[in-house]
Amino acid sequence: MASLNAEFYKFNSCINQLRRIYKETLTAFLDASNSSSIDFLHSESSGALVSDRPPREIFARLEPPVEAELQQLLHQPPTLLVFGQSRCARNHLANHLLHCCLLPLGTSANEDDADGPAWRPVRLRFSAASPTAATAAALDEADLRLPPDCGDSTAAVLEVPLNHPLLRDGAELLVAGDGDFTAAVPPLICLCALPRERCLTPAEARDLQQLLSTAAAPSAVLIARPPPPPAESANPQLAERLRGQLRELGLPDTAEAKEEAATAALGTSATSELLDDFQAGWPRLVAFVRRALQRILVRAAVLLNQAHCAALNNFILLAFDLSRDLMVTPRKIQFAQRQEQQLFDSLCEVADSKQEEMRQLVAATLSGMRESLLTAAAEHQFAGGGSDGDCRRCEFEIRELVMSRLGVAIGEQLVRSVSLFRDAYAGTLTRCLEGLEDGDGCGDCSATEALRRIISAAYQVEVTARSGSSYARSFRDLLRELAGSLPWASAPKLDASWRRRVASDMLDGLSDQRLARHMCAHLSERIRAAHEAFLVAMRRLEERKSARTRACEEQRDRIRCRHAPRIARLALESASVRDMTLYGMPQFSREIGRGQYGIVYSCDSWGGRSPVAIKSVVPPDDKHWNDLALEFYYTQQLPPHERIVPVLGVVTNYAYGGGGVGSGDGGLTDSEICVLGASAAASPEILIISELMGCDLHRAIQFGSLSFAARLQVACDVVEGIRFLHSRGLVHRDVKLKNVLLDRRSRAKLTDLGFCKPHAMMSGSIVGTPIHMPPELFTGNYDSSVDVYAFGILFWYVCADTVRLPHNFEQCSSKDALWSSVKRGVRPERLPAFTDQCWDLMRHCWDGLPDRRPLPGDLLPTLQALLAEARAAPASSACQAGGPPSGHLVSDLL
Numbered sequence: 001m002a003s004l005n006a007e008f009y010k011f012n013s014c015i016n017q018l019r020r021i022y023k024e025t026l027t028a029f030l031d032a033s034n035s036s037s038i039d040f041l042h043s044e045s046s047g048a049l050v051s052d053r054p055p056r057e058i059f060a061r062l063e064p065p066v067e068a069e070l071q072q073l074l075h076q077p078p079t080l081l082v083f084g085q086s087r088c089a090r091n092h093l094a095n096h097l098l099h100c101c102l103l104p105l106g107t108s109a110n111e112d113d114a115d116g117p118a119w120r121p122v123r124l125r126f127s128a129a130s131p132t133a134a135t136a137a138a139l140d141e142a143d144l145r146l147p148p149d150c151g152d153s154t155a156a157v158l159e160v161p162l163n164h165p166l167l168r169d170g171a172e173l174l175v176a177g178d179g180d181f182t183a184a185v186p187p188l189i190c191l192c193a194l195p196r197e198r199c200l201t202p203a204e205a206r207d208l209q210q211l212l213s214t215a216a217a218p219s220a221v222l223i224a225r226p227p228p229p230p231a232e233s234a235n236p237q238l239a240e241r242l243r244g245q246l247r248e249l250g251l252p253d254t255a256e257a258k259e260e261a262a263t264a265a266l267g268t269s270a271t272s273e274l275l276d277d278f279q280a281g282w283p284r285l286v287a288f289v290r291r292a293l294q295r296i297l298v299r300a301a302v303l304l305n306q307a308h309c310a311a312l313n314n315f316i317l318l319a320f321d322l323s324r325d326l327m328v329t330p331r332k333i334q335f336a337q338r339q340e341q342q343l344f345d346s347l348c349e350v351a352d353s354k355q356e357e358m359r360q361l362v363a364a365t366l367s368g369m370r371e372s373l374l375t376a377a378a379e380h381q382f383a384g385g386g387s388d389g390d391c392r393r394c395e396f397e398i399r400e401l402v403m404s405r406l407g408v409a410i411g412e413q414l415v416r417s418v419s420l421f422r423d424a425y426a427g428t429l430t431r432c433l434e435g436l437e438d439g440d441g442c443g444d445c446s447a448t449e450a451l452r453r454i455i456s457a458a459y460q461v462e463v464t465a466r467s468g469s470s471y472a473r474s475f476r477d478l479l480r481e482l483a484g485s486l487p488w489a490s491a492p493k494l495d496a497s498w499r500r501r502v503a504s505d506m507l508d509g510l511s512d513q514r515l516a517r518h519m520c521a522h523l524s525e526r527i528r529a530a531h532e533a534f535l536v537a538m539r540r541l542e543e544r545k546s547a548r549t550r551a552c553e554e555q556r557d558r559i560r561c562r563h564a565p566r567i568a569r570l571a572l573e574s575a576s577v578r579d580m581t582l583y584g585m586p587q588f589s590r591e592i593g594r595g596q597y598g599i600v601y602s603c604d605s606w607g608g609r610s611p612v613a614i615k616s617v618v619p620p621d622d623k624h625w626n627d628l629a630l631e632f633y634y635t636q637q638l639p640p641h642e643r644i645v646p647v648l649g650v651v652t653n654y655a656y657g658g659g660g661v662g663s664g665d666g667g668l669t670d671s672e673i674c675v676l677g678a679s680a681a682a683s684p685e686i687l688i689i690s691e692l693m694g695c696d697l698h699r700a701i702q703f704g705s706l707s708f709a710a711r712l713q714v715a716c717d718v719v720e721g722i723r724f725l726h727s728r729g730l731v732h733r734d735v736k737l738k739n740v741l742l743d744r745r746s747r748a749k750l751t752d753l754g755f756c757k758p759h760a761m762m763s764g765s766i767v768g769t770p771i772h773m774p775p776e777l778f779t780g781n782y783d784s785s786v787d788v789y790a791f792g793i794l795f796w797y798v799c800a801d802t803v804r805l806p807h808n809f810e811q812c813s814s815k816d817a818l819w820s821s822v823k824r825g826v827r828p829e830r831l832p833a834f835t836d837q838c839w840d841l842m843r844h845c846w847d848g849l850p851d852r853r854p855l856p857g858d859l860l861p862t863l864q865a866l867l868a869e870a871r872a873a874p875a876s877s878a879c880q881a882g883g884p885p886s887g888h889l890v891s892d893l894l
């Protein structure tokens with residue numbers, strides 16, 4: 001009994017830890033959304049403030065949706081559900097769990113009493129004020145019978161408060177009644193009680209299937225039978241038939257399986273069991289309950305971790321969007337200004353200096369259209385008589401007709417003559433401006449609108465419905481003004497030839513010279529006004545954009561420095577609860593190395609892998625905690641790659657210095673619970689578990705254990721690792737000999753992604769190892785080519801076959817002296833044994849100009865050719881004879 005209580009006690013401690021993480025997650029989400037002007041849950045900027053949303057709603061919007069299940073796992077008490085068709089078997093098992101005789105066992109008579117009242121479910125909950133198991137009055141059958149007026153046995157649950165240690169830690173015991181029990185609220189630990197004398201009935205088999213097919217239900221059931229009566233011997237055939245039934249139901253019995261196997265299956269699928277004698281098999285019953293509880297913990301931790309990772313992923317996408325915005329906006333503005341200036345200049349040229357061309361264009365249009373205009377005038381339908389008034393109206397209509405057609409035609413000719421107005425040109429510029437002004441709400445004063453007016457002035461057509469006045473209309477006005485001064489010929493008869501003559505007189509009276517001059521002046525005036533409006537609009541746009549840029553920068557900094565690290569820490573904690581529950585606390589075997597921030601140990605086995613390496617880090621402050629958490633997140637997100645040391649898991653030891661180390665047997669020991677349940681304020685030790693490799697490249701070169709070909713192979717491996725990271729949008733930022741680990745076959749993998757970050761999440765901090773740092777790193781403005789620079793330095797060591805400093809660096813007495821030399825262009829010296837190809841390759845990599853450095857993908861073919869050559873060459877050739885240059889080892893520069 002005590003052992004079962006202990007399982008619930010441990011569960012409670014861990015679930016409390018997860019509840020704390022969940023609560024802190026909600027606070028962090030709320031903080032992130034409150035301090036963002038952009039909805040951080042979506043990579044696309046919605047511009048909407050989400051501060052008014054409750055944090056749980058924000059949580060619920062995460063993809064994948066985890067909120068509902070998580071709520072249930074974290075906040076519903078785990079329920080021991082005892083079910084089965086036999087009333088006697090159910091109550092017997094329940095009594096056995098409670099170690100008392102609280103529930104009536106009934107008789108075989110009431111067992112078969114199908115026509116009598118059904119038995120209702122009984123739920124036992126903890127209550128300190130209630131009697132204990134020893135003092136509580138036993139229930140009798142009458143208590144369990146469903147009241148006659150209550151048709152639904154599920155609803156009529158008999159609630160029994162009990163002061164019982166099994167229930168003290170929040171667990172509940174639900175003994176199903178005769179009705180449907182499959183709607184019991186998860187998380188459930190399902191125990192199917194079977195009487196000794198029979199197999200599963202069809203109804204029990206159906207219930208089992210239904211229970212297991214419910215998504216929210218646990219995927220394991222313990223089928224438990226009471227012990228045989230003392231005089232009776234076990235019936236092996238019956239037990240075998242029962243196992244056959246279970247196999248048919250897809251519930252292979254793991255009664256024979258060792259417990260470790262069942263524990264290993266914890267993270268994947270759960271296994272059901274047949275417990276032939278629940279009295280004698282108490283330890284197996286406890287183990288089953290432990291695994292069921294661990295599954296609940298693991299599931300909750302996994303869901304929390306999914307939420308953390310989804311949020312972090314959104315942060316990175318948002319930071320990326322913001323970075324792109326910050327980079328692109330000024331360029332778009334410059335582009336728009338340049339293009340508009342070109343357009344304006346061209347139009348002014350047309351308007352100012354091409355009057356003659358314009359005149360020719362007008363004259364050509366007039367003569368080209370003359371006949372069609374006269375015909376149109378002759379065919380014009382006029383509904384009126386021959387009075388003076390009618391004549392005037394008819395003349396007016398004909399003039400309107402001629403003028404409007406002429407206006408449109410001259411406009412079209414003009415457009416055709418100015419190549420800059422082609423749709424593609426104006427279209428690109430318009431789209432660029434629309435993109436810039438998107439959502440700015442600047443209406444008619446926008447640069448887009450000003451540009452439209454410029455184009456409209458040239459096209460002489462109404463470009464926007466909003467602009468109201470169009471050039472076409474004003475051009476007609478101009479024509480009308482000119483035509484107004486012409487002598488009017490009137491005729492009494494308004495027939496076709498009269499109308500034709502009116503049009504002809506009007507056209508004869510038009511002077512192409514005068515028209516062109518007016519048009520040019522008019523065009524010029526409109527273009528200049530629109531250009532002025534454009535410049536004003538652009539200035540306003542720039543002001544708005546620079547305010548937005550500042551907001552973007554602040555937001556990106558908040559994401560980088562506050563929100564992402566905070567969620568990353570919670571992600572590390574949720575992953576840690578998951579890994580701790582699954583695999584327990586790793587056991588240190590021996591120390592294998594030390595770095596600046598931690599000690600690396602070997603461990604015989606952990607999480608089904610053996611052996612593994614454990615890096616123990618006690619972050620001295622919040623900054624290191626955050627960096628470590630982000631490192632863990634980025635590494636965990638990476639798909640496996642053979643050139644990157646895989647991280648297998650993480651365990652956080654909150655009780656570092658005072659807490660114990662666990663047994664590592666896959667279950668949680670009391671000391672591990674203490675570790676998990678300790679206050680988050682205690683100084684935590686983070687244990688990062690990774691694949692155990694051989695020695696690092698620094699040591700391998702130091703002991704001269706690698707041939708030149710082997711070292712070139714290592715160089716190829718390093719470049720492949722860098723290339724992979726870059727392809728995932730990550731920059732390593734600390735490529736060096738000690739971060740290259742070798743396996744037994746001397747193949748290399750990159751490790752220590754402590755400084756590794758997506759480009760958008762880098763804040764320009766100066767990180768890395770002094771001699772591997774390129775000059776631009778000190779400007780804070782750098783990109784993934786810093787890894788290529790660092791590789792160039794590493795390649796110098798590969799070719800030199802020494803870990804001593806290059807002579808040129810050795811001259812520098814301090815880091816500052818080294819960096820100022822590097823900024824002046826000082827690099828490692830060429831050693832006599834370097835081949836031209838090797839020397840060229842390293843020089844190319846450490847070029848002072850990042851743009852001139854090769855991409856990792858460009859390096860590989862050269863390195864592979866060198867490798868093939870080295871393999872084919874006799875052992876003493878090439879760089880192999882490089883040997884150590886004179887000098888000493890300055891460890892803090894390495």
Ligand SMILES: Nc1ncnc2c1ncn2[C@@H]1O[C@H](COP(=O)(O)OP(=O)(O)OP(=O)(O)O)[C@@H](O)[C@H]1O
Pocket residue numbers: 592593594595596597598599600613615645690691692693694695696738739741751752754
């Ligand atoms: N997975 C591993 N397998 C085998 N040895 C390892 C493993 N990880 C690290 N080591 C050894 O432990 C040493 C220290 O590693 P660690 O990552 O702590 O430090 P570092 O990279 O040298 O320095 P820093 O603390 O600045 O990152 C390494 O140089 C290496 O020799």
